[in-house]
Every structure is written in structure tokens, then in C-alpha cells.
Amino acid sequence: MRVLAAMSGGVDSAVAAARAAQAGHDVTGVHLALARNPQTYRTGARGCCTVEDARDARRAADVIGIPFYVWDMADQFHADVVDDFVAEYAAGRTPNPCLRCNEKIKFAAVLDRAVALGFDAVVTGHHARLGPDGLLRRSVDEAKDQSYVLAVLDRAQLDRAMFPLGDSTKAQVRIEAAERGLAVADKPDSHDICFIADGDTRGFLTERLGSAPGDVVDAATGAVVGSHDGAYGFTVGQRRGLGLGAPAPDGRPRYVLSITPVSNTVTVGPAEALDVSTVVGERPVWIGGPRPDGPVEAMLQVRAHGSVVPAVVEVGADGIRAELRRPLRAVAAGQAMVVYRPDPAGDVVLGSATITG
Template identity: 80%
Template sequence: MRVLAAMSGGVDSAVAAARAKDAGHDVTGVHLALARNPQTYRTGARGCCTLEDSRDARRAADVIGIPFYVWDMADEFHASVVDDFVDEYAAGRTPNPCLRCNEKIKFEAVLDRAVALGFDAVVTGHHARLGADGLLRRSVDMAKDQSYVLAVLTRAQLDRAVFPLGDSTKERVREEAAERGLAVADKPDSHDICFIADGDTRGFLEKRLGAAPGDIVDGRTGTKLGTHNGAYGYTIGQRKGLDLRVPAPDGRPRYVLSITPVTNTVTVGPREDLEVDTVTAARPIWHETSATVDCEVQLRAHGEVVPASVAVTSSEFVATLKSPARGVAAGQAIVAYRPDPGGDIVLGSATITAGIRASAHA
């Protein structure tokens, strides 16, 4: 096949491109320039938006012996990922920008352009597997598994995707990079959010949304416990940084239970009030033939799986959890998996709209 290898400048994408070439594919490397000003995003070797990353990707392509190009996709990235990130927080939701980048940039904008240029598929360094049956599965390295952020891909996109690293641990990928003479063998993994240079998400949002003071209230009594400078600075399940002026009667910590943008209110309460037993979600992507299945669901990247019964329509995804979950935030993805000896299979995903507590059903 004629394939386009997306090369971030990290070790995973470099080894993935090399493996694709070894497999006999006609490989062309491309680095995505995602920052309008690379110096305003991350510096050093921690992200995917720096000048250093572009140079590392080019050097890796030279060692592998493949053509290499840089595609400027800064405007697309800003509109589909950065602006979406800000808008979601403003609406009281907690987005996953890595998931949105995979959906809108790497497997929509890039894949569409690649196909238009005559490529058959896009190769990435994601740790996930595509079986001979075309089903997306978890990586053998559960600590690095990225099937959660890939579960948003459609069947048509998966049919044109290649994930060469799904059968290897991260340790083995680094060893192979060193064996191949790739300078990125020891390069640190990226962390946090690539477009927030200092890691200060709350400060990043305040610069774009402005200060918006409001109340923090007790979820059981409605009592005002403190104030905040912007509800967008909080997420469901958060415990630290609440700066409450009224301690809990029992001395236990409080957690963020809900965020209401209309009233600019953050509601807090004890940890047990975070528990939900039903999760509703929208924009489902579903690969299973049955619309109702017993499976396992994951509610956050790298979060634990929970047994559930899932019912899916064209517009809604409802998971009835068989054991309560905590910290379920609107805007995150819910991903359904079917346990399988060959690796857990992704059945589908959707964007969480609400977590419902058992006491709220009455």
C-alpha cells in the first residue's frame, strides 16, 4: 500500500513509520505543524507542537529513508481542538482534546487530504491494535493503551488506519528505536495538553473567557461555601483547589459534584455523592450489530473499566452500570469494550452528557 505516516517527532511515530516500511509499504512521512506560533505551545521534548519536534521527525525520516513533508494544519487544529476545548469548558463540560485531535485532525483532515493525494491509509504511532477482522482492540501494553482516544473513529476511518505498535510494549519500542539508530529513542513522552505551554489550564481558560466570579454551594443544603473566579476552572470529581471558607461538619473533604454555567454555580459535596449508576451520552459511534449488549465501559482516559449494560440508538448511548462509578464528567468519552482473548474489542463510543445518581431516579 501507499501510506502516509504521521510523524510527531516522538519515538512511537518514528518506529511506526519504520515498521510500515519494513512491511513493504510505500511510506511517506508527514509532520503536522499545529501551532500558529510553535514557541507559544510547549518547549523542549514534551509536546507535538514545537520546532524541535518537527526537526526530530525530519531526522527520523532521513534515518528510515522515506520522503518527508510538513503540513501546516494550525488553523484546522485551532478551530477543531483549541476553540472546542474552550467552548466545552465554558459550557460546563470537561473535554478530551487528544480525542478531538484524533477525530478532527489526524483521522479527518489528514486522512481526507491523504486519500485525495492517492494514499491508501494513514499510519500512526498509537498503541492500539487492528485485527484481521478490522476490529479495534486494546494494545498489549495496557499502561500505554490508546484505544480509548481512538474509539471515536468511524468504520470508514478505521479501514484506512494502520497501527503498527499495538503488539509491542513501550519499552520494546524504545529498544527498537535505539537499534535502528533513531535519535528519539530516549525522548520523553508528551504530557498534559500540548497547546497549554505552562500546564496551567485554569489560567489558559481565564485569559480566553475572562474572570466570571460565582458561588460554590453545598449540594445537600444549598449553603454558600465559597466563591470562584470562573466555573470553567473546575471539573467533576475535583477535590483540590476549592478554597472553601466553611469546613464540612464531619471534617471530610468535599468534591465538585456539578457545574451549572447558567447560574455560574459550582456544587460540591461528599465523595459518595459523586456516585452514578447510569450514564447518558450523545453522538454514538457503534460497531456492534446488536443495539443492546452487556460489556465493560471506560469513562475516562486510563480510567478503570466498569461492567455495564449498554443500549444504543442512532442518537443516544445509555449505559446502566452494574457497580457505581465516580467522577463521571460530561464532555468525556464513554467507550464500550467486549473482553476477548485476543485483546479487548472496542464496540463503540459516545460523548457523555450526564451521570445519574441512583437517588435521582425516583
């Protein structure tokens, strides 16, 4: 099979490409150039898509012995990921840019181009399993599992995806990389948001959305207890950096409960006010079999590496509604709600939706 290996410059994508080649596939490596101005992206090994990563990916391809190319996807990345990130915060939601990148770039734009060029599938270094049954499952390394950020993919995209690392732990991947002579064997994992060079998300948003002063309001009393320069600088569940002028009457910490862009208001209150028993999402994707006609007992995850809780899930054409068996705290609109079915062979992704409330 002729496959395209997306090589980010990290250890996971390098080993995934090597395994695909060793399995007998005709592999071509490609690195995605996502920055319009590479100097504006983070340097060093704590980001993603850094200025060093293309060189690391090319060296890995040379060691594996596969052709290698760089594809300029900067304009599409900016439109589908960066602009979307800014717009979501402006609307009072909390986006996941890595999830959006998987959906719009790696498994839409890249896959479309790959198929047009005659490739059969795209290989990535995600820690998730995709077996012959076509079901997307958690990685055996639950600490590194990335099935959550892949749950937005549809059936057609999954049918042309390969995740060779799902049956290995991260430690095993690093050992294998060293044995293969890959220089990235000890390269640290990527962190933070790749297109925010200094890690200052609020500063990044302020530069693009401008100053928009507003009130911070106590949920219980309705009193104004602080001010802010932009509601987009907050997220549900946030405790630090609230700039409150007065402590709560009971002396307990307060958290962001909601963000209202129309009135430019941030509402704060006690931790228990963050608990929710119902989660609703739009733009449903159901990949774990036929869409159910009635309620389904399942497990729900609402953030990457977040808690998983039992829930009764109902799926409709316009969304997914989950009644939780126990409350979840600080559920943020804009994140993904991912539905899993427990399975001895690895929890199965049934579907996902974007949280609206």
C-alpha cells in the first residue's frame, strides 16, 4: 500500500513512519510547514511545528530510507486553526487547537491532497488504535492516549488512517527509536500551543481582539467584584488571574463560572457551582457503529486527558446529549465531548460532538 507519513519532527511520528516502512508499505514522509513566518513560532523542543522540526523530520526520513517532502500548509492552518482559535475565544468558548488541526489539516487538507496524489492512507504518530474492525480505541498507554483528539474524524477519514503506535507505550517507542538510530529518540514531547511563541495566550488574544474592558460579577450577589480587559482572556474553571477587588464573603476561592461576550461579563463563584450533570454538544460525529435510536449507557470525556464518567447518551441529527451518572466540574463550551464504550480490548470511541452547554 502507498502511504503518506506525516512527520512532525518528533519521536512518535518518526517511529510510526519506520514501522509502516518495515511492514512493507511504500512510504513517503511529509512535514507540514504551518507558520507563515517560522520565526514567530516557538523554538526549542517544547512546542510543536518548531523551526527545528523540519530538519529533525528530514533526518529521520533519511535514516528510515524514505522520500521526504515539505508541504506548505500555512495559509490553511492559519484560516482553519489560528483564526478559529481566536474566533472561539471571542465567542466565549474554549477551543482545542490540536483537535481542530487533526480535523481540518491532517485528516482533511492533507488527506485530500494525499488521495489526489495516489496515496492510499495517511500514517501519523498518534497514540490510538485502529484495528481491522475499523473501531477507534484508546492506546494501550492510557497516559499518552490521543483517541480524544481523533474522535472528530469521520468514517471516511478513519478508513484512510493508520496509527501504528497504539499497541506500544511511549517508553517502548523511545527505546525503539534509539535502536533504529533515530536522533529524536530522546526529544521531549511537545507542549503548549505551537502558534503562540511565548506561551502567553491572553497576550496573543489581546493583540488580535484588542482591549475590551468589562465587569467580573459574583454569581450569588450580582455584585461587581472586579474588572477585566477582555472576557476572551478567561475560561470556565479558571481560578488564578481573576483580578478580584474583594474576597468572597465566606473567604473561599472563586472560579470562572461563565463568560458572556454580549455583555462582556465574566461571572465567578464557588467551586461547587462548576458541577454539571448534563452536557450537550452540536455537530455530532458517530463512528462506533450505527447511530443509536435510543439512550446508550456509555462513558464520557470532556477534555484531553480529563476525567471519564458514566453517562446516558442520546444522539440526534443535530447533537448529542449526555446525562451524567455523577457530576463533572468545569465543562467548557467549545471543547469536545467524546463518548466511549468500555471494552476489554480497549475503550471504543463511539462518537463526539462540540460542547455547547
